[in-house]
Amino acid sequence: MTGNEIRKSFLDYFAKRGHTVVRSSSLVPEKDPTLLFTNAGMVQFKNVFLGVEKLPYVRATSSQKCLRISGKHNDLEAVGRDTYHHTFFEMLGNWSFGDYYKEEAIAWAWELLTHEWGLAKEKLWATVYKDDNDAERLWLKISGLPKERVRRFGEEENFWEMGETGPCGPCSEIHIDQGIEACDRKNEKGHRCQVNGDCARFIELWNLVFIQYNRDEKGELEPLAAKHVDTGMGLERISAVLQGVSSNYDVDFMRDLIRTTEEIAGKKYGNDSAADVSFRVIADHARAVSFLIADGVAPSNEGRGYVLRRLLRRAARRGRMIGLKEPFLFRVAASVAEVMGGAYPELHGAAGRITEMIRAEEERFGETLEKGLVLLEEAVAELKRGKKKALSGEIAFRLYDTYGFPLDLTEDILRAEGISVDQAGFERLMDEQRNRGREARESLQTDSRIQLDREIQFVGYDRLDAESQVLAIYAQGQGRAEVGEGMELDLITEATPFYGESGGQVGDRGTIETTRGDQMEVMDTQHPTPQLTVHRGRIKKRRMQVGDKVYLRVDDKFRHRTMLNHSATHILHSVLREELGGHVRQAGSLVAPDRLRFDFNHTGAIPPDKLEAIEEKVNERVRLDAEVRIEESSYDEAIRKGALAFFGDKYGDQVRVVRIGDFSTELCGGTHVHRSGEIGLFKLQSEGGIAAGVRRVEALTGEGALELIRRYEQKLREIGELVRAGEEGAVEKVKKLLQQQRELEREIERLRGQLGKNRIPDLLAERQSVNGTNVLIAQVDGVEAKQLREIADQLKEKMGSGFIFLASAGENGVSLVSSVSPDLTKRYHAGNIIKEVAPIVGGGGGGRPDFAQAGGKEPSKTSDALKRVWEIVKTAIQ
Numbered sequence: 001m002t003g004n005e006i007r008k009s010f011l012d013y014f015a016k017r018g019h020t021v022v023r024s025s026s027l028v029p030e031k032d033p034t035l036l037f038t039n040a041g042m043v044q045f046k047n048v049f050l051g052v053e054k055l056p057y058v059r060a061t062s063s064q065k066c067l068r069i070s071g072k073h074n075d076l077e078a079v080g081r082d083t084y085h086h087t088f089f090e091m092l093g094n095w096s097f098g099d100y101y102k103e104e105a106i107a108w109a110w111e112l113l114t115h116e117w118g119l120a121k122e123k124l125w126a127t128v129y130k131d132d133n134d135a136e137r138l139w140l141k142i143s144g145l146p147k148e149r150v151r152r153f154g155e156e157e158n159f160w161e162m163g164e165t166g167p168c169g170p171c172s173e174i175h176i177d178q179g180i181e182a183c184d185r186k187n188e189k190g191h192r193c194q195v196n197g198d199c200a201r202f203i204e205l206w207n208l209v210f211i212q213y214n215r216d217e218k219g220e221l222e223p224l225a226a227k228h229v230d231t232g233m234g235l236e237r238i239s240a241v242l243q244g245v246s247s248n249y250d251v252d253f254m255r256d257l258i259r260t261t262e263e264i265a266g267k268k269y270g271n272d273s274a275a276d277v278s279f280r281v282i283a284d285h286a287r288a289v290s291f292l293i294a295d296g297v298a299p300s301n302e303g304r305g306y307v308l309r310r311l312l313r314r315a316a317r318r319g320r321m322i323g324l325k326e327p328f329l330f331r332v333a334a335s336v337a338e339v340m341g342g343a344y345p346e347l348h349g350a351a352g353r354i355t356e357m358i359r360a361e362e363e364r365f366g367e368t369l370e371k372g373l374v375l376l377e378e379a380v381a382e383l384k385r386g387k388k389k390a391l392s393g394e395i396a397f398r399l400y401d402t403y404g405f406p407l408d409l410t411e412d413i414l415r416a417e418g419i420s421v422d423q424a425g426f427e428r429l430m431d432e433q434r435n436r437g438r439e440a441r442e443s444l445q446t447d448s449r450i451q452l453d454r455e456i457q458f459v460g461y462d463r464l465d466a467e468s469q470v471l472a473i474y475a476q477g478q479g480r481a482e483v484g485e486g487m488e489l490d491l492i493t494e495a496t497p498f499y500g501e502s503g504g505q506v507g508d509r510g511t512i513e514t515t516r517g518d519q520m521e522v523m524d525t526q527h528p529t530p531q532l533t534v535h536r537g538r539i540k541k542r543r544m545q546v547g548d549k550v551y552l553r554v555d556d557k558f559r560h561r562t563m564l565n566h567s568a569t570h571i572l573h574s575v576l577r578e579e580l581g582g583h584v585r586q587a588g589s590l591v592a593p594d595r596l597r598f599d600f601n602h603t604g605a606i607p608p609d610k611l612e613a614i615e616e617k618v619n620e621r622v623r624l625d626a627e628v629r630i631e632e633s634s635y636d637e638a639i640r641k642g643a644l645a646f647f648g649d650k651y652g653d654q655v656r657v658v659r660i661g662d663f664s665t666e667l668c669g670g671t672h673v674h675r676s677g678e679i680g681l682f683k684l685q686s687e688g689g690i691a692a693g694v695r696r697v698e699a700l701t702g703e704g705a706l707e708l709i710r711r712y713e714q715k716l717r718e719i720g721e722l723v724r725a726g727e728e729g730a731v732e733k734v735k736k737l738l739q740q741q742r743e744l745e746r747e748i749e750r751l752r753g754q755l756g757k758n759r760i761p762d763l764l765a766e767r768q769s770v771n772g773t774n775v776l777i778a779q780v781d782g783v784e785a786k787q788l789r790e791i792a793d794q795l796k797e798k799m800g801s802g803f804i805f806l807a808s809a810g811e812n813g814v815s816l817v818s819s820v821s822p823d824l825t826k827r828y829h830a831g832n833i834i835k836e837v838a839p840i841v842g843g844g845g846g847g848r849p850d851f852a853q854a855g856g857k858e859p860s861k862t863s864d865a866l867k868r869v870w871e872i873v874k875t876a877i878q
Ligand SMILES: [Zn+2]
Pocket: 183, 184, 185, 186, 191, 192, 193, 194, 199, 200, 201
């Protein structure tokens, strides 16, 4: 199985056991401010475990994108040096939210591994928490493992906690024994291979966590109201086991990335252990940076953006070590999208941004990397002469500040030389610079938007115009001080009334002008990161410069029509939940000026009368002219008060709650009408399925709905004119015309039959007597199969004993009929004769001894077929 097949097999296995397949959440945790990155499959379910969020399902399964690079789980230093650490990896998991517990979790894990995937039971071991008698008993019962292969361990190994606080509980792990040859310390004296030991022979495959507590701020364990199951299995590791390779980097989807690097570098993986480390680091980091950018992170000097920058620069330096001096990582990232884009379509969606950002960062760092390495080499030589073991903070800082070397990159390079860095000295200089630079950083950034890490203020909820100042301009892949007429550009201002695309609502359009008469046309507004708003468009008149005072104006008609559709989407959502059930959950939406689209979880088509009821109820709520109230609140409070949180949306500490009347409450950052009556009219346009269990409705509002009705009206008018009955009489007239058509068809059929019957006397005259047997073989063109049969029956009646074979050639093909009187069926078998003759006219068929029928596609061969019939008949008689 390939990695993609293993992922699918896992998800299918649990889907068959009642689990809802849930999409991986973003690497940037949407609901958990305590985490820098999503580091386990359960992160998106944390609020469910805490009891503050309820999902419409109690069993879930997913393959989650994870990044372990900071905090408690930081694997960065080990990546590449061994063959099983990753920064980015995928975690397969299954969950029970207060539903099944230990027994099912253990039984299914065991069945999947040993039965579905066929792992040898003899190689598997289980571990349980030291006090967890239940789990031990279940393991012995379910797996039949001998008692010595179900081991007990303490808190360090078998008690799982997500962080300092939060859900936790005992866990149970499944390990595999890869045999003595896998041990990397077998030559060391006193070494003993064991589960949770210190060699590579035993590795953990799957961790089953039984969540029953929440650890509070004081460190106390409080029991959770409902018990949950949370499991995690690294896709890379299980793929290595199932594909029979010893290194995670030898599984198919990692080798694909290494192969790309081999091609770019013109070097082979596996020839030189130092170079191999670089190949692995590049494969790992290419995945991490691709997914980070796809999830909205941009390189910067702080927070998540700096993690991304560090990964990019470490990879660039690793490239240098295998001879790559030009930007290359963006090409490896393209392979990532190829290999993983099927399971994670966001990689395709963000392909342009991924390439652009990686390449820009590689180019920027490429200029200074070489010089920094020279500086570092000299410093190392100096240290060695002086027999010193630590690089001064000054040099580490200079490498950071002037050459863009993240501290951990410097440390990474020095590790090979056995040299450390004076971290305290480095930190002191960093602090000084922070103080010095605070003012400078607040000044205008002219270099490029990528370095911009302030938040752009959105002022467009209440107004559609504003004055502001241009902070940065980005054109043709780089930061600019000025851009001239006709050029396409991205422009960033300190504040903006333009709504950037998010939560399904499309980005605003409009114009940006200076008092000098310069003008930019804004075609779209985007959020490359949650804090940043970028106006996309082109210069219509003169130019734009960084620092310009500008006047921004949103196209009010565009925005207004979008707003109607957005508020209508909320009303539609509330009505769908009431009419179809509380399981209805938004699975996606598009709110544009000309239409709205709403995808939701629901099984089965919605009958027309239900759709009508839904449309009717939405319109009732529109006519109520209910007030739309918007307030800010904390996320938890909003959820407690019953707000609907949308899957895939990103929520911060403070959320915006949009209420319409007393029937709709949603967390939403979008723009809305003041009263529902502004929507005017809501018209459903279509309903259909787009995936298993996901339906889509499309609808129009306001002017758009009116336009749709006008189009229908126009068509009706045309039909009325065509049938000369006017709009009012059109339907009656069409019904009448259809009735007439049916009657005419029947009449034609009758006349055709008549035509055939009229030929009977002539046909009878064609009868021949062969050795005293009546034989009638004839061609009757222009009749259909049914009539041909009737003619044959009538001929038989009139002729009495005998053999009849008729063929009819027409535009649509050939019909053949063979009929034999009962006294002759011993001699002529109608079915067999047809079977033999039909292929001549390109057909096939067969039938009873006394009657058979067939069709063919080649009318021109009809006479050949009849000749053949004569031969058969004569042979039979002789
Ligand atoms: Zn060992």
